[in-house]
Amino acid sequence: MKKFILLIREDLRLLKEMTPEQSQADIQTMVKWVEEITQAGHFVQGDPLENDIAVAAKDAIHTDGPFIEAKEVISGFTIIKANSLTQAAEIAAGCPLVQTGQIKIEVRPILEY
Secondary structure, three states: OEEEEEEEEEEHHHHHHOOHHHHHHHHHHHHHHHHHHHHOOOEEEEEEOOOOOOEEOOOOEEOOOOOOOOOEEEEEEEEEEEOOHHHHHHHHHOOHHHHOOOOEEEEEEOOOO
16 A cells, blocks of 8 residues: 545634634544544544644745745645545545545655665
8 A cells, every 4th residue: 555645724714703603523434434544444543633834945944925925825635545546535535524525635655674
């Protein structure tokens, strides 16, 4: 099996507007989904990310301004094992928050060398 990283993308404005209760409900939904993919033997590792952002560039480190303004941010990641990119994408598509349209998950194979 190959490893894949699932980059969880969310609308930054919506994240900032969520109540603590909404945030906790989404976390519990994700925890349940991770438990399911763990039981199926796919889960390797994953974590949510905080909303603070810095961008390191050749000439500076940016913490605000147009260099890091984006509608979507990566709010977390999950590493899974799957037989193919297609299977990994199907696993990602099974996430309940993907199915409701709250998040998108970018699926990328991890280069092993």
